[in-house]
Amino acid sequence: MKQNNILKVREEKYQSRINALETLAAGATEENEVVASWVQQLKVSLQLEQSKFEEKKKLEEQDFSRLKKEKVRNEIEVSTLKKELEMIRRTHEEHVLQLESQATESKVEYLKRISELESLLADARKQVKELETYSESRSVNWKNKERTYLSFVDCQSRAFQELRAAMKSVKNEVIKTKRSYLEDFKYFGTKLKTLADAAENYHVVLAENRKLYNEVQDLKGNIRVYCRIRPFLPGQNQNHSTIEFAGEDGELIVNNPIKQGKDSRKLFKFNKVFSQAASQEEVFKDTQPLIRSVLDGYNVCIFAYGQTGAGKTYTMSGPSLSSKSDWGVNYRALHDLFHISHSRRSSIMYEIGVQMVEIYNEQVRDLLSTNGPQKRLGIWNTTQPNGLAVPDASMHSVNSMTDVLELMNIGMTNRATSATALNERSSRSHSVLSIHVRGNDLKTNTLLRGCLHLVDLAGSERVDRSEATGDRLKEAQHINKSLSALGDVIFALAQKSSHVPYRNSKLTQLLQSSLGGQAKTLMFVQLNPDVASYSETISTLKFAERVSGVELGAARSNKEGKDVRELMEQVASLKDAIARKDEEIERLESVKVNHNGAKLGMISPRHFPSSPRRHSMGSPRHSLKLSGTRRIGARDKATHDADNCSEYSDRQSEAGSPRSVDDLRRHKSNSLQMKLAREDNDQNFNEDIDLLGFGDADSEERLSDISDGELSMGTETDSISSIVEYTLFPEFEKATEITPAKNTTVDNLPPQSVEKPIMPSKIPKAPQVSSKLPTRSARLSLNRTSSLSNSSVRKQTAGSSSSAKPSKRWQ
Ligand SMILES: Nc1ncnc2c1ncn2[C@@H]1O[C@H](COP(=O)(O)OP(=O)(O)OP(=O)(O)O)[C@@H](O)[C@H]1O
Incomplete structure (x- = not known):
């Protein structure tokens, strides 16, 4: 339709133009001719155009019929679509209804939530307010603190400054003191030297x-x-x-x-x-x-x-x-x-x-x-x-x-x-x-x-x-x-x-x-x-x-002192010589007594003087239990002798002076006589002796007699008693050789080492008196000079004691 209209418009337009042109052609011949030719041309083109238009029109009619068909088809399609649309509309309406109901529900819920949220919001606001007040107070606090800290820091820095200044002064002081110390050290050095000299006299x-x-x-x-x-x-x-x-x-x-x-x-x-x-x-x-x-x-x-x-x-x-x-x-x-x-x-x-x-x-x-x-x-x-x-x-x-x-x-x-x-x-x-x-x-x-x-x-x-x-x-x-x-x-x-x-x-x-x-x-x-x-x-x-x-x-x-000890050693060797002589005399005397005793059958073997020390049993108390006039008489004499002997011995002890060789011999022979007289007594006497602890023929008696007999030398004089020690204990002589280096002291020794080896657990016993072993005098001769000859005895003695506890001798 539309195209038809367009074509109509165009046709009209072209017609008007033709009319105009015909008018113009009537106006001038030349121009007519030109125009007649131009009109001819135009007529040709118009014809052409017309043919084209015809063709086009045909085409458009074809198009029109096609479009008509298409229109029908489209109308069908539109009706279908309308139906579909109606359906969709209805569905949509239902959906909308649904949604509306849901929306109402949601609205209620949201309203509820909103009220909750509002209350929460109110709470939160309240909290915020509280927090705000708290933070305000805190901030006031902090500000106060800050102020305090600042003042403190201020103070500290001032103190630090002061300390620094003090340190500087102390440093200076230290340097000064160091200098003075050095001077003092020098001074003390010289003093120390003086002291070291003085220590010599310490x-x-x-x-x-x-x-x-x-x-x-x-x-x-x-x-x-x-x-x-x-x-x-x-x-x-x-x-x-x-x-x-x-x-x-x-x-x-x-x-x-x-x-x-x-x-x-x-x-x-x-x-x-x-x-x-x-x-x-x-x-x-x-x-x-x-x-x-x-x-x-x-x-x-x-x-x-x-x-x-x-x-x-x-x-x-x-x-x-x-x-x-x-x-x-x-x-x-x-x-x-x-x-x-x-x-x-x-x-x-x-x-x-x-x-x-x-x-x-x-x-x-x-x-x-x-x-x-x-x-x-x-x-x-x-x-x-x-x-x-x-x-x-x-x-x-x-x-x-x-x-x-x-x-x-x-x-x-x-x-x-x-x-x-x-x-x-x-x-x-x-x-x-x-x-x-x-x-x-x-x-x-x-x-x-x-x-x-x-x-x-x-x-x-x-x-x-x-x-x-x-x-x-x-x-x-x-x-x-x-x-x-x-x-x-x-x-x-x-x-x-x-x-x-x-x-x-x-x-x-x-x-x-x-x-x-x-x-x-x-x-x-x-x-x-x-x-x-x-x-x-x-x-x-x-x-x-x-x-x-x-x-x-x-x-x-x-x-x-060293000198004293040397002198004592010399005296000891002299004493040994005396002792050896004594021993010989003693041996001869005892042989003689043995001989007499065997002859008379009177002397008990128990009381036989195997050693001259036996006479020490003489004590004034012994006479108390004796019976019989003859015995008392003999005993009195013996007692008297014994007392004399004892007093002699003690007096010697008091005086602390060694006796001459002759004195010793004289005294020894006296004591021997006294001993013989005493041994002439009966068994009662033995009991008496036992009571007083002398009855046992053990070392006790022999030992205690040493002072009674020949060797009652100065018990209270160091040098002399030392001689006795040397002569009686020749084994001890090694102890005198202990040097400070070897000599382990109480302080520096471990307890075990001190306890056993250093000290004797037992002082070596003087050899027992027997016919095989030397008598007291013989033992006396076991000194430094004669130690070699008697080494066997010494070994035996030392061995017996040291086997139990190996130890150094206690001097
Ligand atoms: N100074 C004191 N303080 C407290 N208690 C004492 C004191 N002296 C002695 N005793 C007590 O007296 C008691 C007898 O003392 P102790 O055994 O020392 O006497 P003693 O003279 O040694 O006797 P004994 O001759 O029998 O050996 C003991 O129970 C002891 O604890």
């Missing part, structure tokens, strides 16, 4: 100091008596005490509860009185100076005297070893010895050895023996400067308190074993702990030897009061005998008597070196304050009073 000063110290001790008196009162024991009546006053100046007033008035009180004065409250430490404090003296080469004896239960063991050993505060004098003394010896180790090398024996019924037993205390030991009357009065008792080297405590345990066990058998034997036996100290002065090569005897005496009850019988009576008699012998010795010393009866008991024999003029002695008088013990207390105090009056004179140190 040892001299040290020796001087020791000498002065001991002089002070001497001035205080060499025998001191300290009285200690035991506190009441639980169960005792504490309201009544015999002790009325115990003054610090040593005054003691004892009150008799039975008597009234002036006579009831007795005043005693001692060096010190320890009240019931005194501790172990306080007691030891006043004992300590004596301990130091032992390390300076003095012999010291500390003993506790008093009735049973008065606290002797408490003072000497203490109630228990576990607590140090309980330790008695024994342990504290050893502790001090270790301490002082250690502090002196740069100048003096010390070795400390310990022996512990018990004297029970006049028999000496080794308490440190590992085989138990059964073996009876002999005492060498000839006092050894090294204090070895009982050479057969085992000697134990101690290096520390642990060693000591172990040994003491052995000692106590051995004593306790005996106690089980004999019921509280500790109260009826004397226990003697001997501490031997040997120091080698490294500077002067001087040998110092000191001995400390710590004695816990048996109870001092009087036999008439104890109403004892049988074994107890015997025990009590022995105790009384030894304690009265101790009193006699001290009294003799007090009287400056020429004869000091050391030999009257084993106790005094053993303590001889510590009771003589060279020694320092301390006696603890133990008192029981109980009223029932009044009479014992008085007799104890009287004994103590007598002792405290003794003046022993100045103590002397056992110091041997």
